[in-house]
Amino acid sequence: MSYGQSSVVREVGVDERRITVTVNGEKRVVEVEPRLLLAHLLREGLALTGTHLGCDTTSCGACTVLVDGTPVKSCTMLAVQADGHEITTVEGLGTPSELDPVQEGFSREHALQCGFCTPGMMLTSHALLESNPDPSEEEVRWAISGNLCRCTGYQNIVKAVLWAAEKKSGGVS
Amino acid sequence: MTAVDEVKIGGMGASRRRVEDARFVRGRGNYVDDIKLPGMLHMEVLRSPLAHATITSIDTSKAWEIPGVRLVLTGEMMAQRNLAWMPTLSYDTQAVLATDKVRFQGQEVCVVIADDPYIAKDGCEAIVVDYEPLPPVVNPLQSRAADAPIIRDDKEGQTDNTCYRWEVGDRAATDRAFATADVVSKLKLHYPRSHPSPIECCGAVADYNPATQKLSVFMTTQAPHIIRAAFALVTELPEHMIRIISPDIGGGFGNKVPVYPGYVAATLASILLGKPVKWIEDKTGNLISTGFGRDMYLDGEMALRSDGKILAVRMHADTDQGAFFSDAQPSKFKIGLMHSAFACYDVGAGHITAQGHYTNKAPGGVAYRCSFRVTEAMFFQERMMQAAAVDLGMDQAEFRRRNLLHDDAFPARTPFGFLVDSGQYGKCLQIGLDAIGYDQFKIDQAEARTRGRRLGIGISTMTEPLGAGNSREYDILGIKMFDSAELRVHMTGKAILRVGAKSQGQGHETTWGQIVAHELGIPAADVIVEEGDTDTAPFGMGTYASRSTPVAGAAIAMVSRKIRAKARKLAAHLLEVSEEDVEWELGRFYVRGAPERGATIQECAMAAYSNMPDGMEPGLENNAYYDPPNLTWPFACYIATVEVDPATGVWDVLRVVAVDDCGVRINPMIVEGQIMGGLTEAYAAASMQFQTYDADGNIVGSNYMDYLLPTAWETPGFELHEVVTPCPHHPLGAKGVGECATVGGPAAFVNAVHDALSDTGVRNIDMPLLPDRVWQAVQDGQDVSGMPPVRSDA
Numbered sequence: 001m002s003y004g005q006s007s008v009v010r011e012v013g014v015d016e017r018r019i020t021v022t023v024n025g026e027k028r029v030v031e032v033e034p035r036l037l038l039a040h041l042l043r044e045g046l047a048l049t050g051t052h053l054g055c056d057t058t059s060c061g062a063c064t065v066l067v068d069g070t071p072v073k074s075c076t077m078l079a080v081q082a083d084g085h086e087i088t089t090v091e092g093l094g095t096p097s098e099l100d101p102v103q104e105g106f107s108r109e110h111a112l113q114c115g116f117c118t119p120g121m122m123l124t125s126h127a128l129l130e131s132n133p134d135p136s137e138e139e140v141r142w143a144i145s146g147n148l149c150r151c152t153g154y155q156n157i158v159k160a161v162l163w164a165a166e167k168k169s170g171g172v173s
Numbered sequence: 174m175t176a177v178d179e180v181k182i183g184g185m186g187a188s189r190r191r192v193e194d195a196r197f198v199r200g201r202g203n204y205v206d207d208i209k210l211p212g213m214l215h216m217e218v219l220r221s222p223l224a225h226a227t228i229t230s231i232d233t234s235k236a237w238e239i240p241g242v243r244l245v246l247t248g249e250m251m252a253q254r255n256l257a258w259m260p261t262l263s264y265d266t267q268a269v270l271a272t273d274k275v276r277f278q279g280q281e282v283c284v285v286i287a288d289d290p291y292i293a294k295d296g297c298e299a300i301v302v303d304y305e306p307l308p309p310v311v312n313p314l315q316s317r318a319a320d321a322p323i324i325r326d327d328k329e330g331q332t333d334n335t336c337y338r339w340e341v342g343d344r345a346a347t348d349r350a351f352a353t354a355d356v357v358s359k360l361k362l363h364y365p366r367s368h369p370s371p372i373e374c375c376g377a378v379a380d381y382n383p384a385t386q387k388l389s390v391f392m393t394t395q396a397p398h399i400i401r402a403a404f405a406l407v408t409e410l411p412e413h414m415i416r417i418i419s420p421d422i423g424g425g426f427g428n429k430v431p432v433y434p435g436y437v438a439a440t441l442a443s444i445l446l447g448k449p450v451k452w453i454e455d456k457t458g459n460l461i462s463t464g465f466g467r468d469m470y471l472d473g474e475m476a477l478r479s480d481g482k483i484l485a486v487r488m489h490a491d492t493d494q495g496a497f498f499s500d501a502q503p504s505k506f507k508i509g510l511m512h513s514a515f516a517c518y519d520v521g522a523g524h525i526t527a528q529g530h531y532t533n534k535a536p537g538g539v540a541y542r543c544s545f546r547v548t549e550a551m552f553f554q555e556r557m558m559q560a561a562a563v564d565l566g567m568d569q570a571e572f573r574r575r576n577l578l579h580d581d582a583f584p585a586r587t588p589f590g591f592l593v594d595s596g597q598y599g600k601c602l603q604i605g606l607d608a609i610g611y612d613q614f615k616i617d618q619a620e621a622r623t624r625g626r627r628l629g630i631g632i633s634t635m636t637e638p639l640g641a642g643n644s645r646e647y648d649i650l651g652i653k654m655f656d657s658a659e660l661r662v663h664m665t666g667k668a669i670l671r672v673g674a675k676s677q678g679q680g681h682e683t684t685w686g687q688i689v690a691h692e693l694g695i696p697a698a699d700v701i702v703e704e705g706d707t708d709t710a711p712f713g714m715g716t717y718a719s720r721s722t723p724v725a726g727a728a729i730a731m732v733s734r735k736i737r738a739k740a741r742k743l744a745a746h747l748l749e750v751s752e753e754d755v756e757w758e759l760g761r762f763y764v765r766g767a768p769e770r771g772a773t774i775q776e777c778a779m780a781a782y783s784n785m786p787d788g789m790e791p792g793l794e795n796n797a798y799y800d801p802p803n804l805t806w807p808f809a810c811y812i813a814t815v816e817v818d819p820a821t822g823v824w825d826v827l828r829v830v831a832v833d834d835c836g837v838r839i840n841p842m843i844v845e846g847q848i849m850g851g852l853t854e855a856y857a858a859a860s861m862q863f864q865t866y867d868a869d870g871n872i873v874g875s876n877y878m879d880y881l882l883p884t885a886w887e888t889p890g891f892e893l894h895e896v897v898t899p900c901p902h903h904p905l906g907a908k909g910v911g912e913c914a915t916v917g918g919p920a921a922f923v924n925a926v927h928d929a930l931s932d933t934g935v936r937n938i939d940m941p942l943l944p945d946r947v948w949q950a951v952q953d954g955q956d957v958s959g960m961p962p963v964r965s966d967a
């Protein structure tokens with residue numbers, strides 16, 4: 001599979017590799033150029049545009065996805081490196097009818113404005129709560145410090161994650 | 174039956190959860206980079222590595238040979254179509270693709286269009302450009318030197334590097350006041366160049382359809398109608414055949430107002446190829462070539478009476494505009510609304526002079542969460558206030574209290590001509606002081622000092638002009654600064670509202686529905702809000718300078734009132750009484766004296782399509798263009814406390830208190846979100862975020878490893894308070910708010926650090942207050958300037 005239009009006939013000489021990735025629970029077998037970034041495979045190849053790209057230096061975290069449950073900046077991982085791994089993107093959080101507590105918390109606490117950092121921010125938060133179900137404010141701030149937000153000032157994001165933690169533990173309904 | 178409950182229907186004052194969130198938290202937003210059209214090609218930009226050079230040759234032949242490359246455009250090719258240069262929003266010109274020279278590092282030189290962006294990048298790398306380097310000019314002081322190279326030698330009649338001169342105020346009255354002063358306080362500072370840097374960069378998908386000859390451009394723009402007008406001028410396509418669509422925007426902050434070369438090049442490429450062309454800028458491209466804010470050198474003084482009364486102010490500002498004067502700002506005002514400085518104080522007389530300078534740097538200056546240079550104005554104002562209080566030996570709070578406009582002073586004309594119309598400044602300040610525990614802090618501070626700890630407190634109080642126009646005074650390229658709304662109520666009482674503003678995260682889809690709910694009693698959830706498509710939205714000037722609620726928000730109230738007026742006629746018809754006997758309560762008309770006999774707004778809507786009185790035009794829709802009588806004048810008091818470690822220069826924020834009076838709050842949750850976002854950008858400016866250039870004109874701050882933005886870890890917590898003084902002329906009593914904290918906030922942090930160093934003789938450390946600057950200042954007991962370096966050979 002190439003990056004651009006599937007209708008574009010690629011010239012000879014492009015060396016493609018076949019990989020198998022499980023994305024949001026679904027097994028996908030795709031052909032990719034070795035230089036293709038995971039972020040581009042997700043966005044262009046698999047049409048999962050919820051994963052955003054915000055920088056060129058692995059700094060902003062907008063592209064964060066979970067690889068086998070661990071937050072990874074998908075702009076800095078090649079698609080071929082994802083071969084055999086499980087990927088979760090924002091589209092895999094919650095179900096169509098029921099939001100994940102992190103998603104619900106973000107909306108409830110007004111933890112997003114333009115929404116561009118939000119998918120990465122939520123996936124990082126989700127991973128935090130999986131490993132630490134009852135984080136302190138400081139632990140939340142540290143956990144999301146690899147994700148930049150230019151709109152919110154973070155305070156409501158922290159509140160949202162703490163709300164989600166409480167919700168998950170059955171504390172709020 | 175009684176009126177509907179306004180809170181239940183999500184009206185004014187409801188912290189209604191955002192409509193936008195439903196798609197954003199699911200990753201279902203629709204940003205420019207998410208748009209994919211059949212047959213779409215991809216564009217990349219080749220940029221200049223040098224700040225100033227003559228282009229001697231460009232060889233694109235190797236790029237053309239790469240399979241998948243469809244087009245390579247150079248300045249020469251643009252020139253053949255009269256598109257090598259384009260007009261800017263400040264009556265200057267800007268190169269689209271360089272022809273003769275490059276004038277800043279990062280300037281657009283060529284573009285490559287290919288089947289995918291990887292191939293387009295390969296194409297850029299295969300282009301060979303020969304440059305003859307010229308000496309770069311990297312700051313205004315250098316640009317003024319007699320032997321400085323003339324950067325804009327492309328402009329006829331340009332004999333130096335000055336791009337404008339401006340002055341305002343009463344020089345003679347100011348001089349007279351200074352002659353009587355007991356004390357004259359002086360201050361000189363640099364507000365560094367700062368990039369708004371939304372996480373999403375700029376981009377476009379240009380789609381020219383050769384069959385219909387219609388051009389559609391999906392674009393990251395805060396002002397789609399201005400772009401359409403500019404495109405009609407630049408491309409000579411008729412305006413009705415140009416459609417600009419601004420989809421979801423991943424933050425703007427002023428960065429996405431101007432017309433950028435990438436938009437123009439992608440559009441020409443689409444016209445030439447007859448295919449959609451997508452251009453998505455990378456972060457480096459965004460940081461080194463698009464609209465930044467500030468970069469101003471300020472030198473001023475304040476005349477004072479020994480009892481603390483301000484008698485006059487004067488100042489001079491030099492602005493570094495970069496290679497092109499490209500700011501989006503009202504035409505009359507060459508340095509934006511700089512002259513709003515000191516608007517909240519009774520300063521007697523004032524005089525400001527300003528000069529703009531071309532340099533070999535990226536063009537801009539006005540963009541960045543700021544109502545046209547008010548950020549620099551308020552920063553200088555509040556730094557000057559602190560310096561003056563120190564010179565007088567007077568308490569910071571007391572000095573402000575003595576000079577703030579009193580509640581009975583409104584409306585007040587400032588020495589620079591603004592009419593400040595309302596406020597409760599003293600009350601705001603007092604709430605802030607009480608919240609931070611000012612008196613106790615002073616005691617704690619003195620006590621800590623005896624143990625070698627340096628605590629500091631900084632105050633910043635300011636009012637700023639938000640919501641341009643009125644149209645008498647404010648226009649961009651002659652287009653008056655009004656705004657618009659169009660409301661169509663369907664027969665079942667549901668509605669669609671289209672607005673000329675354009676949200677970039679401010680939550681318009683949520684807030685605008687609340688205004689309709691407030692005016693008509695239609696639940697906010699029954700109103701769909703659309704913005705950003707020039708084919709469907711009424712003409713508006715867009716969203717920047719905190720103008721959406723002051724101008725577009727007012728237009729929404731006005732169009733709703735027009736709808737209500739027609740609904741009243743329908744109600745009279747339904748109730749079989751004369752219109753004069755019909756009374757209104759939220760969501761319902763009723764017969765005077767018989768409140769049980771009524772017709773809901775929804776019943777009136779149904780009647781507009783199914784049972785209108787004889788002779789009445791069917792339907793229930795209207796539009797409104799709103800030209801505000803004045804700007805709105807929110808007031809804020811920001812107070813920060815810090816502790817400085819003199820051994821390292823590191824300073825930590827202890828507390829931040831914000832008291833904002835932005836008038837009536839439509840959605841308090843969203844308003845508070847705006848304030849917290851603004852405070853974070855204020856902290857960023859004070860502590861770490863700036864762009865500078867080395868002596869060769871290389872930009873420092875071209876990516877997120879060099880251009881530091883605060884993360885959740887550094888960002889302090891914020892304590893918010895409010896005062897509500899309704900705006901006297903806005904139909905809802907609302908004022909602008911989006912940028913107050915970015916404008917007023919920096920001085921609170923910077924004043925706090927200086928307060929902590931009050932016994933060291935340090936009067937000014939330029940922002941950002943990096944640890945090494947603070948450390949240096951403490952070591953030497955001297956000021957630290959943030960002025961960029963001057964080349965020794967220049």
Ligand code: FES
Nearest residue numbers: 054055060061075
């Ligand atoms: S896009 Fe910024 S970290 Fe990946």
Ligand code: FES
Nearest residue numbers: 113117149150151
């Ligand atoms: S919500 Fe805009 S960047 Fe975070």
